[in-house]
Every structure is written in C-alpha cells, then in structure tokens.
C-alpha cells in the first residue's frame with residue numbers, strides 16, 4: 001500500500017545525501033541520517049492522503065500499545081523525577097502561563113481537549129473523524145479546527161494571531177518540518193511561544209534498546225529528533241529554544257521545548 005514512495009531530501013537542510021541506518025529500516029522503510037546536517041528521518045514516507053485514513057494515529061497508537069511493552073526501561077524513572085520536581089503536573093496551567101491564557105493553536109489536536117478554558121482553542125487535524133470532533137469542541141469554546149496537513153493549514157490563520165502554538169506528539173509525523181515551523185513563526189505574536197514535544201532519538205533508552213525503542217513507528221514517525229537537530233530546525237525558522245525537561249533529558253524518551261521568536265521571517 002505504501003510501496004515505491006519517492007525518497008525525499010532532508011527536511012531540515014534540503015540536502016539529498018543520506019546514509020541509511022539499516023538497523024532502523026525494517027521492511028521497505030528507509031530511515032537515514034543526512035550527510036550534511038545529521039538529521040535522522042524516514043526518506044520514503046507515505047503521502048498525506050494515505051495518512052488521512054490508512055494510518056491515522058489513533059489507530060496505530062492502539063496497535064503500538066500492544067507491541068511495545070517493555071521498551072521504555074528508563075521512561076518511568078524519568079517520569080518519576082519530573083513529577084517529583086513538579087514539572088508538567090498540570091499541563092493546562094503551564095500552557096496558560098506560557099501563553100497568557102490567550103488564543104492557542106494545537107496542531108495535530110486529536111480530540112480537541114488539550115487546550116482548556118480560559119484559553120481559546122484552535123486546531124489543525126489531518127484525520128477526518130478526529131477533525132469533526134475537535135471542530136465541535138473548539139467552536140463551543142470560541143475557536144475552531146481546520147482540516148488538513150499542519151504545514152498547509154497553518155497558512156490559513158492570520159499573521160500574529162496566536163499567543164501560543166502547541167505541537168504535542170505532532171512534529172515527528174510532519175514531512176514538511178520547515179514549512180510548519182516557518183508558518184508558526186508567522187502565525188505567532190511577538191510575545192508568544194511554541195511548545196513542542198517529540199520523541200528523543202538521543203535518549204539512553206534508544207541507544208540501549210535500539211530497534212525496539214518505543215519511539216520507532218513505521219511509517220507514521222517520519223522525523224527522529226535529538227535536542228541538537230530540534231535546535232537546528234527551530235533556529236532555521238527564526239526561533240530560540242528553551243529546553244523544558246533539562247534534568248531528565250538523557251533518560252527521557254521525549255524532548256520538550258519552548259520556542260520563542262528570535263527573528264521574524
């Protein structure tokens with residue numbers, strides 16, 4: 001169903017040269033490291049049309065839950081440390097503080113529940129069934145949800161419309177990384193911030209467990225970020241990066257960062 005997808009260039013620097021990481025390239029999938037900038041990405045992802053129905057994440061998530069048991073050795077420890085430090089205990093409160101309780105866009109918003117009052121929720125969702133649910137939820141709270149790929153739909157919002165933009169378990173799915181980040185720069189107020197959470201390819205867990213690491217999902221994870229490569233793409237889109245989970249990062253399966261505009265594009 002996904003056979004013979006064309007190989008894409010590096011989503012960070014657009015270079016065509018990449019070295020295949022054979023251990024992380026099962027079946028016909030080709031995960032490779034860019035020879036120019038080091039970014040690790042799936043070179044032959046399915047196109048957006050296929051993702052809308054065939055591997056909408058709510059389905060693959062259920063399948064993955066059943067198969068990845070035991071592949072998160074260090075993550076429970078990282079979670080305990082985070083909770084002990086009071087990090088993320090209340091995401092809604094953190095978002096409210098970072099985003100001034102204003103207009104907040106959630107890209108890849110799923111069921112549309114992540115942005116809670118008094119923030120006004122806006123969304124973008126690629127799954128037809130989830131978009132319908134989210135749009136109803138968000139309209140009842142003063143916002144709305146657009147249907148489509150994040151990198152394209154973000155251009156439909158007004159410039160400097162948002163106090164905050166959330167990319168929670170989204171950017172690892174997005175083939176057009178630079179387009180959506182540049183779109184976020186355009187759609188964000190100068191005082192706003194972007195919260196990003198992605199799997200941490202640099203984690204100890206991935207190094208120890210290798211191909212069975214919970215961050216690998218074929219084909220719906222198309223980018224494998226380290227803190228360094230996330231800083232790189234954010235910088236190219238005019239953002240500075242503040243690391244949120246700095247204490248636990250080495251053993252954490254995820255990276256959480258807050259971006260602020262360092263320059264308008």
Ligand SMILES: [Zn+2]
Pocket residue numbers: 010011012013014015034035036037038039
């Ligand atoms: Zn590159």
